[in-house]
Amino acid sequence: MEEKLQLLKLIADETRIEILNILMREDSYVEKIACELSLTPATICYHLKKMEAAGVVNSARSQFYIIYSLNKEIFSQTLGDIIKKDDTANIDEKYKKEVLAHFFKYGKLTQIPTQRKKREIVLAEIAKSFEKGVAYGEKEVNEIIHRFHEDHCTIRREMIAAGIMERERETYRLI
Amino acid sequence: MEEKLQLLKLIADETRIEILNILMREDSYVEKIACELSLTPATICYHLKKMEAAGVVNSARSQFYIIYSLNKEIFSQTLGDIIKKDDTANIDEKYKKEVLAHFFKYGKLTQIPTQRKKREIVLAEIAKSFEKGVAYGEKEVNEIIHRFHEDHCTIRREMIAAGIMERERETYRLI
DNA sequence: ATAGCGATTAGATAGATTTCTAATCATTCA
DNA sequence: TGAATGATTAGAAATCTATCTAATCGCTAT
Numbered sequence: 248m249e250e251k252l253q254l255l256k257l258i259a260d261e262t263r264i265e266i267l268n269i270l271m272r273e274d275s276y277v278e279k280i281a282c283e284l285s286l287t288p289a290t291i292c293y294h295l296k297k298m299e300a301a302g303v304v305n306s307a308r309s310q311f312y313i314i315y316s317l318n319k320e321i322f323s324q325t326l327g328d329i330i331k332k333d334d335t336a337n338i339d340e341k342y343k344k345e346v347l348a349h350f351f352k353y354g355k356l357t358q359i360p361t362q363r364k365k366r367e368i369v370l371a372e373i374a375k376s377f378e379k380g381v382a383y384g385e386k387e388v389n390e391i392i393h394r395f396h397e398d399h400c401t402i403r404r405e406m407i408a409a410g411i412m413e414r415e416r417e418t419y420r421l422i
Numbered sequence: 423m424e425e426k427l428q429l430l431k432l433i434a435d436e437t438r439i440e441i442l443n444i445l446m447r448e449d450s451y452v453e454k455i456a457c458e459l460s461l462t463p464a465t466i467c468y469h470l471k472k473m474e475a476a477g478v479v480n481s482a483r484s485q486f487y488i489i490y491s492l493n494k495e496i497f498s499q500t501l502g503d504i505i506k507k508d509d510t511a512n513i514d515e516k517y518k519k520e521v522l523a524h525f526f527k528y529g530k531l532t533q534i535p536t537q538r539k540k541r542e543i544v545l546a547e548i549a550k551s552f553e554k555g556v557a558y559g560e561k562e563v564n565e566i567i568h569r570f571h572e573d574h575c576t577i578r579r580e581m582i583a584a585g586i587m588e589r590e591r592e593t594y595r596l597i
Numbered sequence: 598a599t600a601g602c603g604a605t606t607a608g609a610t611a612g613a614t615t616t617c618t619a620a621t622c623a624t625t626c627a
Numbered sequence: 628t629g630a631a632t633g634a635t636t637a638g639a640a641a642t643c644t645a646t647c648t649a650a651t652c653g654c655t656a657t
Binding site for chain 2: 252255256258259261264267268271321322323324325326327329330331332
């Protein structure tokens with residue numbers, strides 16, 4: 248996303264659009280462009296370097312000159328493509344909700360998921376009942392887990408296997 | 423062109439992209455958006471008004487709220503579409519050059535074009551030898567035109583027909 | 598090597614832009 | 628009509644950006 252914003256900011260500038268239009272016609276170099284646009288070479292260089300960093304143009308030395316050229320692929324994207332966020336984060340959220348809805352009924356865990364991904368989601372949900380930084384005895388841990396499921400032993404073990412809790416001597420705590 | 427630059431500038435802003443993403447999901451109103459983005463209503467209003475002025479979003483009052491919605495067509499344009507200038511001006515220039523090259527040899531007009539468009543280009547070229555605001559006598563006019571072509575009478579008449587010069591009593595001047 | 602030329606960088610300045618607060622406007626409902 | 632609520636505007640502060648000048652860098656060719 249950050250990159251796409253950067254791309255838009257780059258292109259939303261009159262001088263840079265002029266430069267791009269020149270490069271659409273033919274490859275060119277700093278001084279020539281500066282002359283065509285009545286700006287100093289320093290200014291053109293500033294813009295070209297910025298666009299090069301973003302992959303909008305490419306450069307290559309040829310004798311005395313450094314020839315800049317367009318990276319044409321960039322320009323086939325639609326505005327919609329560029330501004331639309333991938334909802335990956337949201338999709339994850341949605342999936343999580345579905346999994347939790349499936350394995351919990353009335354606040355109880357109905358079964359322990361066998362798929363690792365689903366199991367981790369369920370364990371993370373149970374972990375919410377523990378506080379960060381607090382040391383729990385085994386008995387306490389079992390009691391809390393028991394609110395969700397009979398088999399507190401398996402779940403306790405899974406919590407550690409999943410890297411959600413750690414055990415040090417006789418005490419447990421969240422990681 | 424100016425409009426397209428404006429459109430790009432509008433869209434090249436993080437906050438506005440957030441707003442557009444919200445509106446992609448559902449129509450909404452100032453306070454709600456402000457809340458979702460943790461910004462003040464004034465700020466959201468500022469952005470929405472700007473985008474509305476550019477035709478990116480539309481607004482309509484509904485009860486207490488002013489509902490903003492996307493103008494979706496905008497987002498199907500490609501970046502290339504947006505930044506490419508129509509080269510109309512340049513194409514005209516090129517055409518002009520070709521016409522002049524064809525009808526002038528060694529500074530002399532070889533024949534008077536019959537096509538109106540070409541004739542006007544040629545006449546405009548000859549008109550460069552006159553100064554704006556100066557009143558010329560018929561004899562002077564003929565002399566100047568004669569440098570380009572034998573038939574100064576026809577050309578003088580054509581200059582007036584084309585609206586390049588005007589005649590008042592015995593004097594001629596550029597329009 | 599070194600002189601020359603184009604490209605780049607650094608630093609400064611002027612101008613634009615986003616955001617906020619606070620005040621005002623416009624509409625709805627009692 | 629008046630009170631409430633959401634929308635808008637005005638004005639100010641902070642940030643960002645494009646551009647310039649002047650100095651420096653990096654090739655090329657003598």
